[in-house]
Amino acid sequence: MTTSRLEAFSDGVFAIAATLLILNVDGAKGSLTAIWPQYAGYAVSFLTIGIIWVNHHTVMAQFDRVDRRFLFLNIVLLMCVAFVPFPTRLIAEHVRGDGLAGPALVYGATMTAMSVTYFALWTYGVRHLLRPDADERTIRGITRSYLPGSAVYLTSTLLAFVSPLASVAGYALIALFYVVESSVFGGRSPASTTSA
Amino acid sequence: MTTSRLEAFSDGVFAIAATLLILNVDGAKGSLTAIWPQYAGYAVSFLTIGIIWVNHHTVMAQFDRVDRRFLFLNIVLLMCVAFVPFPTRLIAEHVRGDGLAGPALVYGATMTAMSVTYFALWTYGVRHLLRPDADERTIRGITRSYLPGSAVYLTSTLLAFVSPLASVAGYALIALFYVVESSVFGGRSPASTTSA
Amino acid sequence: MTTSRLEAFSDGVFAIAATLLILNVDGAKGSLTAIWPQYAGYAVSFLTIGIIWVNHHTVMAQFDRVDRRFLFLNIVLLMCVAFVPFPTRLIAEHVRGDGLAGPALVYGATMTAMSVTYFALWTYGVRHLLRPDADERTIRGITRSYLPGSAVYLTSTLLAFVSPLASVAGYALIALFYVVESSVFGGRSPASTTSA
Amino acid sequence: MTTSRLEAFSDGVFAIAATLLILNVDGAKGSLTAIWPQYAGYAVSFLTIGIIWVNHHTVMAQFDRVDRRFLFLNIVLLMCVAFVPFPTRLIAEHVRGDGLAGPALVYGATMTAMSVTYFALWTYGVRHLLRPDADERTIRGITRSYLPGSAVYLTSTLLAFVSPLASVAGYALIALFYVVESSVFGGRSPASTTSA
Numbered sequence: 171m172t173t174s175r176l177e178a179f180s181d182g183v184f185a186i187a188a189t190l191l192i193l194n195v196d197g198a199k200g201s202l203t204a205i206w207p208q209y210a211g212y213a214v215s216f217l218t219i220g221i222i223w224v225n226h227h228t229v230m231a232q233f234d235r236v237d238r239r240f241l242f243l244n245i246v247l248l249m250c251v252a253f254v255p256f257p258t259r260l261i262a263e264h265v266r267g268d269g270l271a272g273p274a275l276v277y278g279a280t281m282t283a284m285s286v287t288y289f290a291l292w293t294y295g296v297r298h299l300l301r302p303d304a305d306e307r308t309i310r311g312i313t314r315s316y317l318p319g320s321a322v323y324l325t326s327t328l329l330a331f332v333s334p335l336a337s338v339a340g341y342a343l344i345a346l347f348y349v350v351e352s353s354v355f356g357g358r359s360p361a362s363t364t365s366a
Numbered sequence: 367m368t369t370s371r372l373e374a375f376s377d378g379v380f381a382i383a384a385t386l387l388i389l390n391v392d393g394a395k396g397s398l399t400a401i402w403p404q405y406a407g408y409a410v411s412f413l414t415i416g417i418i419w420v421n422h423h424t425v426m427a428q429f430d431r432v433d434r435r436f437l438f439l440n441i442v443l444l445m446c447v448a449f450v451p452f453p454t455r456l457i458a459e460h461v462r463g464d465g466l467a468g469p470a471l472v473y474g475a476t477m478t479a480m481s482v483t484y485f486a487l488w489t490y491g492v493r494h495l496l497r498p499d500a501d502e503r504t505i506r507g508i509t510r511s512y513l514p515g516s517a518v519y520l521t522s523t524l525l526a527f528v529s530p531l532a533s534v535a536g537y538a539l540i541a542l543f544y545v546v547e548s549s550v551f552g553g554r555s556p557a558s559t560t561s562a
Numbered sequence: 563m564t565t566s567r568l569e570a571f572s573d574g575v576f577a578i579a580a581t582l583l584i585l586n587v588d589g590a591k592g593s594l595t596a597i598w599p600q601y602a603g604y605a606v607s608f609l610t611i612g613i614i615w616v617n618h619h620t621v622m623a624q625f626d627r628v629d630r631r632f633l634f635l636n637i638v639l640l641m642c643v644a645f646v647p648f649p650t651r652l653i654a655e656h657v658r659g660d661g662l663a664g665p666a667l668v669y670g671a672t673m674t675a676m677s678v679t680y681f682a683l684w685t686y687g688v689r690h691l692l693r694p695d696a697d698e699r700t701i702r703g704i705t706r707s708y709l710p711g712s713a714v715y716l717t718s719t720l721l722a723f724v725s726p727l728a729s730v731a732g733y734a735l736i737a738l739f740y741v742v743e744s745s746v747f748g749g750r751s752p753a754s755t756t757s758a
Numbered sequence: 759m760t761t762s763r764l765e766a767f768s769d770g771v772f773a774i775a776a777t778l779l780i781l782n783v784d785g786a787k788g789s790l791t792a793i794w795p796q797y798a799g800y801a802v803s804f805l806t807i808g809i810i811w812v813n814h815h816t817v818m819a820q821f822d823r824v825d826r827r828f829l830f831l832n833i834v835l836l837m838c839v840a841f842v843p844f845p846t847r848l849i850a851e852h853v854r855g856d857g858l859a860g861p862a863l864v865y866g867a868t869m870t871a872m873s874v875t876y877f878a879l880w881t882y883g884v885r886h887l888l889r890p891d892a893d894e895r896t897i898r899g900i901t902r903s904y905l906p907g908s909a910v911y912l913t914s915t916l917l918a919f920v921s922p923l924a925s926v927a928g929y930a931l932i933a934l935f936y937v938v939e940s941s942v943f944g945g946r947s948p949a950s951t952t953s954a
Contacts, residue, residue, distance in 0.1 A: 171815050182773030185378030189386065189448045190777065197456050202468040220441035223375065227367050242941040245808035252777045260785050272790040353438040381574030385582065385644045393652050398664040416637035423563050549634040577770030581840045589848050594860040612833035615767065619759050745830040
């Protein structure tokens with residue numbers, strides 16, 4: 171299998187998972203202004219999946235082939251991505267009432283698992299599947315940028331035991347940070363970090 | 367990332383958002399003739415997403431690369447497109463009763479946000495990502511054709527404060543206008559305006 | 563826009579519409595054997611969309627470009643295809659009780675509209691977009707095979723006024739006929755009729 | 759039709775069927791820990807569809823064209839794959855109470871039908887559509903690896919008459935076995951077995 175077929179399948183899952191988020195927005199759950207947490211959840215999770223999609227391409231551009239272990243790591247990654255609509259709906263339903271701790275934990279566990287799988291995928295790929303002409307500095311740059319991801323999400327997840335609301339705010343801030351960081355600071359750089 | 371990968375992902379979101387509209391058509395909400403607003407909503411929103419899809423390709427054909435800012439503008443655009451099924455269902459449910467003002471406002475706000483993002487995407491692309499051989503007249507033509515979009519949708523949205531029904535009729539007319547304009551008048555011209 | 567981009571978008575809608583059919587199969591509506599009409603509806607509509615998909619490629623293989631009128635005819639075709647899950651669910655719900663006439667009419671109207679649009683798309687394409695090297699005999703063969711489609715679906719639709727059950731049986735038979743005709747008789751011929 | 763168009767359409771159905779599984783995970787059905795069967799069902803079925811997707815590419819890589827019979831066998835295969843979310847939900851709902859026999863049978867019947875269709879597709883393709891340069895040893899290897907599939911699923915299905923719980927455990931073990939076998943033992947081999 172070529173990396174481009176893997177990307178096409180992954181893009182399909184990214185696109186569907188993001189688009190399915192709209193099924194969580196339900197006018198029957200309150201007035202059109204009262205359901206603002208549903209809008210916020212839609213926006214944060216859509217942006218988060220968008221960011222993962224952008225990064226997935228940056229990563230894949232460093233490899234020129236895939237093996238079966240990589241394929242299955244990628245399927246586990248997609249399994250985490252496709253899971254996102256569920257905790258998103260949970261959080262939107264509970265953000266103003268009781269019982270936010272559980273939803274915040276499930277969302278955080280999903281994102282942490284996703285983050286860890288991503289790092290495993292990247293590390294495995296760098297060791298076994300790197301393009302001969304991959305740029306060492308680019309590789310180190312990506313590794314550096316992925317390292318904090320799991321830690322940040324894990325921290326935000328554990329925060330749910332103390333303050334679920336702070337935990338949820340954390341997830342929104344992480345998404346916002348990545349968008350701003352990517353588009354404002356790294357904005358004019360090429361979409362793929364290959365061409366450093 | 368090449369423009370063709372961006373288009374493939376965007377096409378996925380367009381196709382899913384349009385196809386999900388059928389979930390809004392629900393026979394349990396009345397007799398098969400009484401639910402005509404659901405059919406109308408399905409048709410108007412499907413055509414609207416179809417038009418956006420056609421235009422997206424016309425726009426992308428002018429660029430030969432994308433950068434990260436462009437990617438995120440495009441994700442915001444897709445976020446608006448994937449949101450369309452929600453206000454479509456709201457309007458279909460309220461078009462014959464009370465409470466149409468809210469749904470009409472949400473639909474219009476979605477379309478206006480989409481229109482503004484589209485224009486931002488186009489303007490940014492023209493400034494930074496234009497193909498060296500892009501035809502100046504084609505560029506000016508596209509710019510001219512996009513300029514009124516946001517204004518027309520904003521007007522139709524604000525109309526909801528006076529007459530929600532007129533506002534909703536406006537959205538249907540805009541979709542109809544684009545289909546007729548594109549297929550009857552510009553019909554025999556090539557699908558991509560590149561080859562002016 | 564190239565024909566291959568149009569096909570990719572269309573394939574997306576075909577794949578999603580077919581896969582969404584599973585949402586109509588609902589164990590809460592009766593015992594696992596009592597809901598057999600849901601299984602039958604799933605199978606018939608999945609096969610029908612599969613047949614349309616196969617034919618769509620046969621048709622597109624005759625053209626080497628598309629124009630805006632063709633694009634919009636294609637969007638209308640996809641609008642019919644994506645509508646199929648709705649009347650499929652209606653029929654499954656009413657096939658053993660009263661009120662089958664309405665669902666049978668809606669299903670038939672959808673298929674007839676789809677058939678007519680298909681023929682319009684084909685006729686328009688043959689007149690304006692034909693590949694220079696398209697084989698005249700192949701063209702005539704496709705035209706001949708499409709001519710009865712609308713008539714057969716229209717007949718089965720009108721039958722609903724007399725016997726809704728006979729009408730529904732007709733839809734199943736049409737799907738079965740196409741599968742058998744295509745795979746048993748035309749089976750070993752190349753998938754695309756281009757290479758006659 | 760080329761094999762790559764067939765793969766693109768099939769990938770679409772695989773991606774959508776897997777992503778739709780999340781709609782089965784429903785927080786309203788119990789506390790976030792009580793619904794663990796829903797999480798397990800999601801994971802097992804997502805991995806199972808992922809395995810089928812990986813194998814589908816391995817199979818398609820041996821052929822360089824398709825005919826109409828192959829197309830329809832493939833549509834039947836996809837019909838089984840897209841059906842998976844339904845019995846998955848049934849099992850998750852009944853795994854801790856009464857009435858697991860029916861769901862276990864439906865799940866098993868779906869997987870057995872899928873397995874048999876897969877083998878028919880493969881056998882037909884080997885007889886009629888093989889690439890001239892296909893490696894005989896690879897072909898025999900794939901045939902050997904597919905032979906037990908249907909039998910194993912059929913056995914697990916029939917087990918439902920004796921112990922539905924054992925049957926369900928069987929399905930999970932089969933998925934686990936394929937993932938471990940593929941990624942741990944065959945892990946470093948190329949993703950496509952073509953390049954044996």
